[in-house]
Amino acid sequence: MKHTKTLNTKTLKETACKGGCGECQTSCQSACKTSCTVANQECENENNK
Amino acid sequence: MIHKYKLNGYNIALDINSGCVHVLDDISYDILDYIDGNMEKECPCDIIEKLSEKYNKEEIVSCYNELYELYEEDMLFADDDFLKNAAEKLKEYSPIKAMCLHIAHDCNLRCEYCFASTGDYAAGHRSLMSYEVGKKAIDFLIEKSGNRRNLEVDFFGGEPLMNFEVVKKLVEYGRQREKECNKNFRFTITTNGVLLSDDKIKYINENMHNVVLSLDGRKEVNDKMRKRVDGTGSYDSIIEKYKNFVSQRGVKDYYVRGTFTRNNLDFSKDLMHMVDLGFKQTSIEPVVADEKENYAIREEDLPVIFSEYENLAKEIIEKRKNGQFFNFFHFMIDLSQGPCVIKRLKGCGSGNEYVAITPEGDIYPCHQFVGMEEYKMGSVMDGSFDNEIKEKFAAANILNKPKCKDCFAKFYCSGGCNANNILYGGGIDDPYDISCQLEKKRIECAIMIKAALSE
Numbered sequence: 330m331k332h333t334k335t336l337n338t339k340t341l342k343e344t345a346c347k348g349g350c351g352e353c354q355t356s357c358q359s360a361c362k363t364s365c366t367v368a369n370q371e372c373e374n375e376n377n378k
Numbered sequence: 379m380i381h382k383y384k385l386n387g388y389n390i391a392l393d394i395n396s397g398c399v400h401v402l403d404d405i406s407y408d409i410l411d412y413i414d415g416n417m418e419k420e421c422p423c424d425i426i427e428k429l430s431e432k433y434n435k436e437e438i439v440s441c442y443n444e445l446y447e448l449y450e451e452d453m454l455f456a457d458d459d460f461l462k463n464a465a466e467k468l469k470e471y472s473p474i475k476a477m478c479l480h481i482a483h484d485c486n487l488r489c490e491y492c493f494a495s496t497g498d499y500a501a502g503h504r505s506l507m508s509y510e511v512g513k514k515a516i517d518f519l520i521e522k523s524g525n526r527r528n529l530e531v532d533f534f535g536g537e538p539l540m541n542f543e544v545v546k547k548l549v550e551y552g553r554q555r556e557k558e559c560n561k562n563f564r565f566t567i568t569t570n571g572v573l574l575s576d577d578k579i580k581y582i583n584e585n586m587h588n589v590v591l592s593l594d595g596r597k598e599v600n601d602k603m604r605k606r607v608d609g610t611g612s613y614d615s616i617i618e619k620y621k622n623f624v625s626q627r628g629v630k631d632y633y634v635r636g637t638f639t640r641n642n643l644d645f646s647k648d649l650m651h652m653v654d655l656g657f658k659q660t661s662i663e664p665v666v667a668d669e670k671e672n673y674a675i676r677e678e679d680l681p682v683i684f685s686e687y688e689n690l691a692k693e694i695i696e697k698r699k700n701g702q703f704f705n706f707f708h709f710m711i712d713l714s715q716g717p718c719v720i721k722r723l724k725g726c727g728s729g730n731e732y733v734a735i736t737p738e739g740d741i742y743p744c745h746q747f748v749g750m751e752e753y754k755m756g757s758v759m760d761g762s763f764d765n766e767i768k769e770k771f772a773a774a775n776i777l778n779k780p781k782c783k784d785c786f787a788k789f790y791c792s793g794g795c796n797a798n799n800i801l802y803g804g805g806i807d808d809p810y811d812i813s814c815q816l817e818k819k820r821i822e823c824a825i826m827i828k829a830a831l832s833e
Contacts, residue, residue: 333403340452341396345718348718355727357728363795366708368821372721
């Protein structure tokens with residue numbers, strides 16, 4: 330495309346089908362402890378990749 | 379629903395429901411002002427008319443066609459029908475899979491902003507967790523973890539190195555139990571570094587999945603808040619230990635993590651100080667404090683803080699373009715392989731899949747609730763556990779939070795920190811506004827960094 334550049338093609342909708350296994354890291358167990366950042370968590374569900 | 383913004387020379391459109399990020403030229407960016415969410419195949423005449431003074435017709439139509447292609451692919455103005463199914467999954471019971479183990483309610487520092495009242499959590503006495511209590515906590519986690527395999531235990535305090543022999547014995551106990559129960563323990567530790575020794579560094583690097591090393595940045599900034607018991611600053615006693623630690627850490631996770639307050643609103647300098655010291659994995663958090671405290675972040679500080687986040691973003695871009703690397707925790711964002719939408723609907727697991735255990739074995743929703751009697755959930759010593767409190771926390775998700783409904787950041791912060799919302803916002807479903815504004819700015823910066831590094 331000439332006018333738009335899309336950085337990612339996988340959509341949240343796709344993750345709704347196979348997600349929810351709960352094996353990923355709990356948000357607070359990384360470096361926050363006083364806030365919540367989720368989007369940097371790694372998905373650990375091989376079926377969802 | 380889209381969120382469009384300009385930052386650092388980039389025109390960015392985040393399609394909220396698909397999570398797709400588009401970097402646009404000026405014409406496409408302007409066209410989006412005239413699209414309400416439904417697109418027709420042919421470029422509407424009124425868009426051409428409205429933009430005809432700035433751009434020629436062919437350009438406008440060409441841009442529109444590209445946007446329409448994205449729309450057809452569900453990557454622009456995508457709907458959120460999938461949330462109905464995701465919401466059903468949220469109703470399923472969540473096992474407890476993570477624990478903040480308060481191995482020491484005592485500390486060798488007296489940090490002025492400490493939410494744990496300098497280590498004793500306002501209990502009026504200082505205490506260390508015994509091996510017996512720790513074992514019961516680990517047994518409790520295994521028992522409550524259902525079919526979850528990955529279990530997390532964070533050794534926390536106060537200062538966990540003040541009770542390090544028990545930490546080591548509990549790691550050994552966890553390793554023994556994980557084999558028996560087909561679990562995988564990930565141990566982590568959060569320390570102020572004062573008691574780090576060569577032996578402890580070696581042990582931690584071998585056994586801890588992630589390590590958080592507390593440091594607020596520049597010496598004068600760190601020492602103003604992070605004081606030893608005698609009132610002197612802690613900076614000089616930890617820096618060389620941290621350098622030694624990180625030099626032996628290899629590729630395993632760690633964060634040098636600070637807190638910024640109203641006293642150092644120029645905190646980008648503190649983070650860059652960490653980077654200058656050679657630390658590549660960094661974080662700095664806004665202080666959590668009652669608004670009465672003179673160091674608490676106020677609404678009026680936000681423009682300065684936003685500008686500081688932008689400075690940090692530019693530093694990351696510049697360094698990476700020059701082949702150097704450092705990470706800022708809150709700018710880490712995975713646009714393609716990040717968490718599933720079910721996780722994103724209720725990010726903070728406190729009280730539901732995550733609990734904190736005190737040295738006495740009492741259970742709380744998370745470390746920030748410890749000592750608040752109304753939030754005590756039970757005890758690992760007598761096996762009591764209040765499922766009603768768990769259900770209350772389990773029900774918190776962005777679909778129930780009115781402020782989150784139309785917020786572009788909802789799939790990135792997932793409704794915020796439950797403790798922040800309850801203690802400083804309007805309740806578990808009413809996020810704390812200052813945290814929201816800071817998080818939104820961090821997400822905008824994080825996405826802009828991706829745009830810059832994609833060139």
